[in-house]
Amino acid sequence: MRDYLLTLLSVGLAALALYFLTVSEGTSGLLSALTLIFIWGIAAISLNLINGQLGILSLGHHGFMLIGGYVTALLMLPARERRPFRTRLLSDWARNHLDLDKWLRGLGLDALANSIDAKFIIALFIAGLAAALLGIIVGAPSLRLKGDYLAIVTFGFGEIIRLLPNAPEVAAFTNGPLGIKGIPGNAGNIWWTFLALLLVLWFFSRLKFSSYGRAFEGIREDEIAAEAMGVNLAYHKILAFTISAFFAGVSGGLYASYLQSVDTQTFNFFVTFFLLVAISLGGLGSITGALLGTAIVVLVRVYGGFLEQPNPAWVGYLSGAVLMLAAFAFSAYIRKARRLRPVIEPKHFIFGAVGAVLLVITIAFFKQPWMQQTVQFFGMRKMLLAVILILIMIYRREGVMGRAEFSWKLIIGPREDIPTDEQRKQDAWLSNPDLNPGLKEDGDDDASA
Amino acid sequence: MAASKITSRSTIISLLIGAVFVVLLGARINSLENYTFARVVQDFLNALTLGSLYALIALGYTMVYGIIRLINFAHGEIFMLGSYFAFYAMTLTPLPWAISLLVTIILGGTVLLVLRSLFNLEEPKRTFALSLIIFGGTFFLLTFRKLGWVEGLTLSMLATGVAGVLLEAIAYKPLRGAPRESMLITAIAASFFLQNFGQLVFGARVRGFNAQTILNKPLNFHIGPETVYFTGILVVVPLITALLLWVLNLFVSRTRLGKAMRATAQDAEVAQMMGVNVNQVIALTFFIGSILAAAAGVMYAIRFGQIHPLMGLMPGIKAFTAAVIGGIGSLPGAVLGGLLLGFIEIYVVSLFPTLSAYKDVFAFVLLILILLFRPSGLVGEDLTEKV
CATH class of the missing domain: 1.20.58 (Methane Monooxygenase Hydroxylase; Chain G, domain 1)
Structure with a gap:
């Protein structure tokens, strides 16, 4: 109860702080940095599910984000932005039919179609579903392969997805290397990303301590033991990939709508690398760590410009x-x-x-x-990220947080390493040979061992 | 054992798939009207060249994987470094003697130190002779005239080999015994570092690698009415590749260090117990792999005429695919895989021009399929993990 109240209070305080940031002058840079942290944080937390909790190194996250970005872009593109595509590459079919507005009106849901916010939520959801579908495909090889081979396969999938929008047959939908510009949406507004991040945090923290989360961590520790305990390996692996891909798609959609444009260079392999640095820095397997790492990495990227001059x-x-x-x-x-x-x-x-x-x-x-x-030292920030990652791998593989999560107990709660009076009483009973007949035998066992 | 391997189901299936492909290709060639004998020759030459280059890069991947089970993601960037070293050696020479002396001392000193540690040359006489050759040779080469491609290739191979050893010592050596995923992540980070380092130091723009040699002089000839576009590089690449492979084969099969390498690849722990200096063998592996990558890089640059800091990305991925096709860890497998991939790439683009946009996608698809259905490759050992 106390923890819930504290959580609500701190969320409220954060919202208040955000409100003051939005109303005060000269904070647009900070606000966009925060928006980026929220968007990338969702992606990092979803990557952390596979890389940290399931223990499978996945390098194809940029593919999921790209799918999310493109689907959101195509669904949200307003009619007047669609027209110029005729002269370019977007096909008539895609121009006329891939339109959320038309779909909703066809279903008689004019109220939803009139509200751009409702459309945005629906588009994000569909983007997540599209990415999740892909997640099932990309996750399937994890049933056959392990370790670095599996990592290379996921990398291959990610790169195929990234290369496909430029191919001539697919370019009819994606406008090829030019990408899609002029995407409306409200992700540039910090409240949307804040809300999305809160939902994601809530979902993933519930997931981590549910039976599914325990099963994922069991697979990470020992697949064979987990299987022996009744964990369905195939189901849980695919499930983790699907969930992760869903939220990666959502974050891709948010990012596309934040940038108001999407092309294949937005979601290249550097995206996955960037997320990998973030979650390794924060600690693989920790949601708190993923968010923390993302914050550090994004701040380096946003405010690290001085490093290049x-x-x-x-x-x-x-x-x-x-x-x-x-x-x-x-x-x-x-x-x-x-x-x-x-x-x-x-x-x-x-x-x-x-x-x-x-x-x-x-x-x-x-x-x-x-x-x-x-x-001019271009590329200094990326080099710094690479160096950070190498240093983490060499000196502190568990990252900042390890696998620990943030909890209120950690800060203000009773310390668990100091026994309570009741525990002391129990200990006294256990160590009293008159009351605990098993004590003597145990002692002997220890001595012989 | 061999008989059971040949009759195993997956081998038969892959042979069948191969046969179907050959039949389809034949049908396609028959159906193409303008596919004349001249184009056959042209495609064969192009494919042989490209395949040789892939084979050279793939050898580095496969050797490193065989020794320390690391997918050296940064190998493509080593390849890039090789071409840049040759570029600078060929464009900046002749250097003023003072700068040349400085470069000789720094570069020659590093090369000497690395070579001494790699090849057990602690004996004073040998060290003296080697240092004389290295310092004298480097100074002589850099000072007096503009270098040609042979000297550029040689210098670049030496320098890149040393760069590979340094990469191993700085990034991978502290991770000995770490989980393989951590090593892979480190390799990815090293790859990104080298890409951005290249953009910072060499400049991000594309540079023409204008090797004004007889290698790029057109020597076109005619078969009937058709022209075959022929340059010297189309012959030189396979020849140099064959030479390097021959030397590598001699080294691995005949020398003590080669034996140590084979022993380490088989079982590093036992090799260490038998007195093999495993760290030295690993460094040596990186040295040889980087030398081969540098040779490939220089010849790739001469063949395609331009270099840029991101050029190692796709050839690296394709060479890795080649190594996997051949069975990662196997030297003949890497060569076979490289040639095969070169031929596949050239012939797919030549026979199905509409698919040329999917050239890179195709490499990834092939990689995924091979890893999924035959991860041990064509001639590789079985990689089933034991409990």
Whole structure:
């Protein structure tokens, strides 16, 4: 009860904060960053279901998102935007029939057809269903294959889906490499993505602690043991892929409508890579971690622009400081971990020395004009993401959160590692040889083992 | 054992499917009116060239997978690095002697260190001779004249081999013994890193790889009224590939290090117990794989005339497909798969021009089908996982 109230309260507070952000001036950048976090967060949480909870490395998530994006785009495209397609590639059939407006009016649901919000929700739902259908197909190989081979198969599916919209026969629907522009929809409005994220969070946190979620985690830990416990492997694997694909499709639809355009380059393999960095950073298997990782990664992407226009001065300062700090940290760590006496290792000395020289050079030449020039370093953010991922894999494979989830107990609840009075009483009973006849035998067993 | 393998059901099925394809192709060729003998020759030459290049790249995938069970996603980027190294070696030379000296010291020093650690050259006499050859050779090559494609190829192969070893040492070595999925993720990250590194350092634009050599000089000849478009590269690629394969085969089958490699591929733990330095063997594998990829990269660049930082993506995927077709982990399988894929690609595009837009899709479809229905490939060992 307390937890529910606290959750409601914090959601309310978050909504209030969002409200103040929307009404105050000069926060459009922050708001769009938040929208992106919400959209990518949905995708990351859905990828986390396969990669983290089911324990299957899936690399085809961009395909699901692309399907969601294209379906939403085609369904939502208004009539006046459809006309120009005649001169381009979109076929007459697609132009006339793939129209949610017409479908709804045909069913006599004019009220829904008149409301763009209702249409958007329906389009998102259909997009999710289309992606889920694909998820069944992509998930099917997981019944035969395992490990990296399966990862490559999912990657192959994702890439096929990405390449298909450009093929001439399919381009009649997708407008080929030009993509579809002018998609209406309200995902640019932060409330929609916020609401969608709340629903997704609710759904996935319920799923994780349901029998299905336990079954997924059982499959991750040991397929054979899970099967022996009565878990239907095929059913649960396909189910996980379907659910994950559904929400990936929804997030793809949201993203397409946020950008108001969709093409095959929007959803290339980098999307999956980006999500992979996010969930690995947050911790594979943790919904909280997925959201946290997404937030970090999106912020790097949105606000990391300065990384691509550095000038030598602050690159010198930064790299010098980082190198010297690393040298100190390494030597301190080694001294602590191996209890060495204070000896400087040559590697660390070189690190520190290079850092110091860099700092000295930077300070000495700080006034020079070449120090203040801006250099264009395109792709620095992507390189940073790649480096982050490699470092996580090497040094902290469980990510920030591990498999732990956020819970109120964790912050303010009674600590479970301190026994309550009742538990103490029980322990006293257990450790009393007069009251617990099994104690002596156990002791003997332990001794012999 | 062999008899049971040949009569196994999946082999028969794949043979049947192959036969059906051959019959269909024959029918298609018969039905095409303008498919003359000249086009047969032309397609054969193109397919042989492309297949050789795929085979060279596929060898790197298959060797690395055989040794440490890692799908080296970054291999396509190694291929890209190879072509860029050759590009710079061929366009920037002759260097001023001071810069040349600097480059020689840095590059030669790294190469020397890596080679020494790879081939057990601790003996002072050998080290001295090797360093003399490397430093002298590099300085001589870089300083005096504009390099041709042979020198560019050689230098690029050495430099790329070292780059491959460094990649292994930095990104993959700390993950020894980690789950295979983690290693795959690291490889993907390394691939992305190298792509963006290439865009940053080499520039994102497409560069013409204008090797003004006799290799690109048109030597067209006629068969009847038809012209066969022929250049030297169409002969050179298969020849160099055959040479490299011969040397590789000698190395793997005749030398102590080759024996160590085979032993490690069979069982790394037992090999280690028998005194094989497994880390050295792994580094050596990356070295050889990268050398072959660099050779492929340079020849690919000469063949298609342009290079860009993302060029390794599709050839990498296709070569991986080739390695899987041949049975990943098997050297002859990789060559066979590479040639097969080259022939399939060229002939599909030539016989069914409408399908040419699906060229890349086709590679992925083939990859998925092979992985699903015959993951051990054509000549590969059985990969069934045991409990």
